[in-house]
Amino acid sequence: MIAYLVTIATLVSIAVLIAMALNVQWGMCGMVNFGLAGFVALGAYTTAILTLAGWPALFAVAASVVVCAVMGGLLSLISMRLSEDYLAIVTLGFGEIVRLVTLNEGWLTGGALGLPGIPRPLVETIGSENYETAFLAGAVLIVAIVYFGLERLTRSPVGAALRAVRDDDLVASSLGRNVLLLRVKAFALGGGITAIAGSLQAFQFSYIDPSQFTAIMTAYAFMAVIAGGRGSHRGLILGACSIMFLLEASRFLKDVIEVLDNAQIAAIRLILIGAGLILLLIFRPQGLMREYRLSAPRATAATAPPPTGKE
Amino acid sequence: MLTIVDVGKRFGGVSALDKCSVEFESGKITAVIGPNGAGKSTLLNCISGALVPDSGSIRLFDDDVTGAKPHILARKGLARTFQISRELSSLTLLENLLLADRPSDPMSFFAPVFRRARVLDEQAEAVNRAMGLLRRVGLDRLADETASALSGGQKKLLELSRALMLKPRVVLLDEPAAGVAPPMVKVLIEVIRDLHAEGVDFVLVEHNMDMVAALSDEVVVMAEGTPLMRGDFKAVTTDARVAEAYLGGVV
């Protein structure tokens, strides 16, 4: 049971990172990314291929972050140059390209069989008994670091500028903000975060294949961000946890209602998530939490004690 | 200060600006009046970079800025408001203003994370300035509300104070009094007059003739995409051609 909970918690950490990436891109800056799973796959495969080639884990992850960030920056730049609405199509296409490459370029990606035997970082030092727990601790630490970094960004003038671009890019531009640069940076930052998520996933199972990065991964991220409240990093953590709770809790339905077979359970799980999201949007259309807003008294007291973090 | 030469802008078959040449002089408040559809807003949009003109050239403080991006123009000291308010609806009033501030690292994603103290110090300064501007138009008590909660008139006032946050040298105002209650129009006139005394120039597109009379050093009348005449308020409002243009515009 403990082992099961540790695995679930690690998966939630990865899902939270993916949702955070989407929250920067779409939640804050209004740039949709339907190729999110493709970015995670790109990150996972880059890390996997490099570690299998003998790179130390840290360098492999760093390289993977750079690859995904540059890819994110390029994709947003290309689609901005065309026209802003093209981002949806471009990211969808990117996701599909990544899927096809991972499936068909077997010499590089192992094709449908995937890449087994990805060396897990520090496995000799930690030892195999406690490794899963240590890995979870590492994953949670990474989530915490990304979370606090993003919170600082969100609470700064740049964070407000990103939200301004989302609300009305002409106004943001007329007030002196370089909208194109902000968009490219936000998309690149999101790309970098997906690479961290993908790398964790590669190390988690020490095996990756294309079936781990399907559209449902993207869908869960959107659900977490929408349920949590667009723009709120804390909200999406709550959102991702709720989704995982519904998914996993329904697993035990089989023990309670014995007439159901596995396929029916799987269908019911998705129905539960859908129903949960619809109910939430009826009763709390703005999501569980509100995004950060700067308020005047607190801001003028910048020299006073640090903000309480009240949202 | 602002020199517009032979600017043309078409929307499909409609010619919104047609060989439009006009000079806005520094040290003055120049009003631009004319019937609906004369091309006044299109002119402001071309000057501010929101639209790229099809032809002609625009110079701002002796720089050629034809087709320049809005943020470049904003940095050169040009601010604007919109005829139909464009508040940043999910931002608070204070945040709307802070967006026009120029911190030392406005685009950096690293500074807020790794040099947070400096960023917050700069922000605190900007907040003081922003609250002062909001106070000037009587919106300071609403600083923490999101802009979507404001009335139409309040949104106009917010836009003006937001434009001023840029510390502009010249402000283009597109019908700032439209939808604003009469007592507030008086405040607007005061604020604009004070700012002009402090050295800010204005191009004022306005239908409210009291405001035009109260503020303008010079009036440009536009009709059918090009200036028809210019002169002081009295000369312009008694001119037969102007009356005709307005009547023509109504039909």
Ligand SMILES: Nc1ncnc2c1ncn2[C@@H]1O[C@H](COP(=O)(O)OP(=O)(O)O)[C@@H](O)[C@H]1O
């Ligand atoms: N974005 C647009 N698309 C199509 N036509 C436009 C657009 N903007 C303005 N026009 C047309 O250009 C002409 C001038 O409009 P505008 O500059 O808004 O005039 P004004 O501000 O003087 O009332 C009008 O005929 C208007 O219908």
Ligand SMILES: [Mg+2]
């Ligand atoms: Mg107009």
